[in-house]
Amino acid sequence: MASTSIRKGGCLCGAVQFEVPVPAPSFNICHCRMCRKWCSGPFMGVHCDGPAIFSDDSAITWFRSSEWAERGFCGQCGTNLFWRLADPATPIYVVSVEALEDRDDIELERHIYIEEKPARYEFKDDKPRITEAELMVELGITPPD
Numbered sequence: 001m002a003s004t005s006i007r008k009g010g011c012l013c014g015a016v017q018f019e020v021p022v023p024a025p026s027f028n029i030c031h032c033r034m035c036r037k038w039c040s041g042p043f044m045g046v047h048c049d050g051p052a053i054f055s056d057d058s059a060i061t062w063f064r065s066s067e068w069a070e071r072g073f074c075g076q077c078g079t080n081l082f083w084r085l086a087d088p089a090t091p092i093y094v095v096s097v098e099a100l101e102d103r104d105d106i107e108l109e110r111h112i113y114i115e116e117k118p119a120r121y122e123f124k125d126d127k128p129r130i131t132e133a134e135l136m137v138e139l140g141i142t143p144p145d
């Protein structure tokens with residue numbers, strides 16, 4: 001396992017600039033309905049060791065997208081940047097791989113919420129594909145529903 005690296009990132013217009021601690025250079029592709037609606041496609045997220053540190057947070061906007069999670073985006077250009085659990089007792093932070101400046105070494109780990117993926121698109125990789133239930137067991141959390 002690689003050691004944590006600090007990665008710089010930002011939105012399309014530059015009004016949001018941040019650094020995040022990335023413990024492993026890998027990302028998940030989330031096929032859940034909310035991510036797809038949010039991104040106009042699946043969300044490609046990198047797990048972070050902690051929250052983003054902002055050097056410019058003038059436009060970061062947080063939206064409570066469900067009972068248990070929040071999504072951060074640039075209120076100026078609309079770039080989707082962050083997903084996090086709302087409960088600080090279970091700190092899980094995810095950043096969009098495409099928001100990071102250095103990302104060429106970040107590799108696809110797996111697909112999540114595969115049971116929500118529609119039939120109209122398909123990825124050709126052979127990485128693992130797991131369901132919400134499998135992910136919740138792994139994370140040790142119980143989502144309210």
Ligand SMILES: [Zn+2]
Nearest residue numbers: 011013074077
């Ligand atoms: Zn922006």
Ligand SMILES: [Zn+2]
Nearest residue numbers: 030031032035
């Ligand atoms: Zn999702």
